[in-house]
Amino acid sequence: xxxxxxxxxxxxxxxxxxxxxxxxxxxxxxxxxxxxxxxxxxxxxxxxxxxxxxxxxxxxxxxxxxxxxxxxxxxxxxxxxxxxxxxxxxxxxxxxxxxxxxxxxxxxxxxxxxxxxxxxxxxxxxxxxxxxxxxxxxxxxxxxxxxxxxxxxxxxxxxxxxxxxxxxxxxxxxxxxxxxxxxxxxxxxxxxxxxxxxxxxxxxxxxxxxxxxxxxxxxxxxxxxxxxxxxxxxxxxxxxxxxxxxxxxxxxxxxxxxxxxxxxxxxxxxxxxxxxxxxxxxxxxxxxxxxxxxxxxxxxxxxxxxxxxxxxxxxxxxxxxxxxxxxxxxxxxxxxxxxxxxxxxxxxxxxxxxxxxxxxxxxxxxxxxxxxxxxxxxxxxxxxx
Numbered sequence: 564x565x566x567x568x569x570x571x572x573x574x575x576x577x578x579x580x581x582x583x584x585x586x587x588x589x590x591x592x593x594x595x596x597x598x599x600x601x602x603x604x605x606x607x608x609x610x611x612x613x614x615x616x617x618x619x620x621x622x623x624x625x626x627x628x629x630x631x632x633x634x635x636x637x638x639x640x641x642x643x644x645x646x647x648x649x650x651x652x653x654x655x656x657x658x659x660x661x662x663x664x665x666x667x668x669x670x671x672x673x674x675x676x677x678x679x680x681x682x683x684x685x686x687x688x689x690x691x692x693x694x695x696x697x698x699x700x701x702x703x704x705x706x707x708x709x710x711x712x713x714x715x716x717x718x719x720x721x722x723x724x725x726x727x728x729x730x731x732x733x734x735x736x737x738x739x740x741x742x743x744x745x746x747x748x749x750x751x752x753x754x755x756x757x758x759x760x761x762x763x764x765x766x767x768x769x770x771x772x773x774x775x776x777x778x779x780x781x782x783x784x785x786x787x788x789x790x791x792x793x794x795x796x797x798x799x800x801x802x803x804x805x806x807x808x809x810x811x812x813x814x815x816x817x818x819x820x821x822x823x824x825x826x827x828x829x830x831x832x833x834x835x836x837x838x839x840x841x842x843x844x845x846x847x848x849x850x851x852x853x854x855x856x857x858x859x860x861x862x863x864x865x866x867x868x869x870x871x872x873x874x875x876x877x878x879x880x881x882x883x884x885x886x887x888x889x890x891x892x893x894x895x896x897x898x899x900x901x902x903x904x905x906x907x908x909x910x911x912x913x914x915x916x917x918x919x920x921x922x923x924x925x926x927x928x929x930x931x932x933x934x935x936x937x938x939x940x941x942x943x944x945x946x947x948x
Contacts, residue, residue, distance in 0.1 A: 572926040577705030581694030589654035592705035599646035611711035614911035627657045651708040671888040676876030703912040710915020713922040726910040728755040731764040731780035772903035775879030780906035791863035792945040793924040800859020808916035817871030821854025
């Protein structure tokens with residue numbers, strides 16, 4: 564299996580499965596590019612892992628994983644990072660035989676909407692049928708742990724990232740300021756900062772859950788106080804890097820920046836963000852249809868990303884599928900633990916992947932600036948002086 568690493572200078576490599584074999588199975592991440600001297604404790608990482616932890620409410624999987632992390636490499640005797648790769652592991656603790664046997668009952672029949680069919684094509688009958696292996700949402704534990712390190716480093720630069728539920732089952736939150744979003748962040752299970760709309764979302768998801776079905780939604784993510792000048796003009800645009808990071812998450816089916824697909828119905832005079840000069844000589848923009856990115860390079864405004872999240876594919880409603888061993892159609896109504904909607908936990912994964920992408924681009928930009936010998940006025944505009 565290829566493609567388990569992301570990033571160039573700040574780089575994460577993950578491994579591990581939803582269940583794994585025997586005692587000691589779990590998920591791990593190796594983080595390259597961690598500066599020395601950082602006091603990163605397991606508590607810092609645990610705070611982020613708790614956001615996506617299952618079994619904590621009525622709108623996520625009842626699987627009772629504690630998701631307790633351990634840092635096993637990269638921290639010296641004085642409790643700070645040494646500059647070596649940071650290693651973090653989380654063990655699976657709720658992998659009971661009854662759940663394994665439930666998966667075994669339909670291991671040759673793939674779940675509609677799930678990655679099992681494509682895994683059969685790539686790995687044959689050896690593909691990991693128990694909990695879907697690395698096609699499971701549990702795979703994202705390593706991403707969140709690595710993203711927690713990235714967020715810790717970005718915080719030193721004053722850069723914050725928040726993601727939240729913007730829409731679920733067609734119920735959409737109103738537009739809100741950064742301060743209001745931050746104030747109401749994680750105030751409810753579905754993590755919608757529009758508190759009245761959140762109640763409607765939760766009621767609708769409860770109805771869908773009772774039917775044995777699942778619900779999709781839209782996550783909006785904001786990168787606040789990001790400096791201008793991050794990203795490269797062609798293949799490594801910051802928008803492309805973020806899209807790569809976010810679209811690598813299993814349930815993501817669409818992404819847009821700023822005004823997104825609305826630009827297709829706008830005139831240039833409506834879409835263009837007009838600049839102005841601040842009293843301290845900085846360039847800002849009166850609107851943010853570009854979502855903080857011009858030519859794929861950050862322009863100093865908040866980066867705004869919206870991500871379409873599909874409904875959890877495993878449902879309790881009978882569907883037609885294929886038995887891949889017997890190569891014939893069969894009916895499938897699987898028994899398994901699942902989230903009635905993914906939006907209440909996947910936001911943590913979105914934050915993590917965006918943090919990794921932004922930090923890696925920040926490393927690249929700082930390296931370039933150190934050699935480019937630019938005029939001081941450009942460095943001042945980028946906040947480098």
